[in-house]
Amino acid sequence: MLPSLKEGDYVLVLKTSKIKQNDIILLKNPKDGQIIVKRVLSISPDSCFVVGDNPEKSTDSREFGWVPKRSVVGKVVRRIA
């Protein structure tokens, strides 16, 4: 998620499903269930399309597709670098 987030940063997350385009969110990777942090590019009623801010090195919806909203853990509200 460079340049927005770098390794070792802490993020404060609000647990919510109310997300909008451009929000940075925590979600469960639909492939392996790991918690990942990505940016919301598009939202539909039941799912969202996420992309990393460093798209050349990001595994995101371009690969694993639209993510159901129930996989969204929350929205990043603060970064502590």
Next chain:
Amino acid sequence: MSISKRIITAFDKIVGFQVAKAHCDIPCGIYDPYIAQYAAYTVLRMTNLITGLEKDDPEYDHKLSRYTATKDEFAEKTKHEIRILWGDYFKEEHEKDYPEITKLVWKAMKLASQARQHIDEKAANELVETVLRIAEIFWATKGVSTKRISAPYPTGGELVIPA
């Protein structure tokens, strides 16, 4: 390290905060038209910023230099991404199904050069639209339907993503 980071790090050692990952674990994004799209939008944005500069801006020369350098960089990046798609991904059978792809690739390359060489908003806008169309064909060759969404950029416009 900031004080807040020190405090949080100390808590982390005690509590053990959850870790969120952001990088790819496997080779990824080998062929993907997303980067070409945002690169083309960067060319458009820089062109808009250049045309919007005020001559009496005390930082005019500085801003013009930076915007032009970025426009140049991302026009070449757009061409680089299109070259990869064209040379490494698209095949003869794709051209049979989508005969317009060859002309679209040539058009994108030439428009990127035009936008690079001049302050040309028309060329930059056409570059974006051409790249969007290439993106649609790319996904169509994979049997993936697409949709156009509002691009979250100051330029406005649309992005092509899998539906």
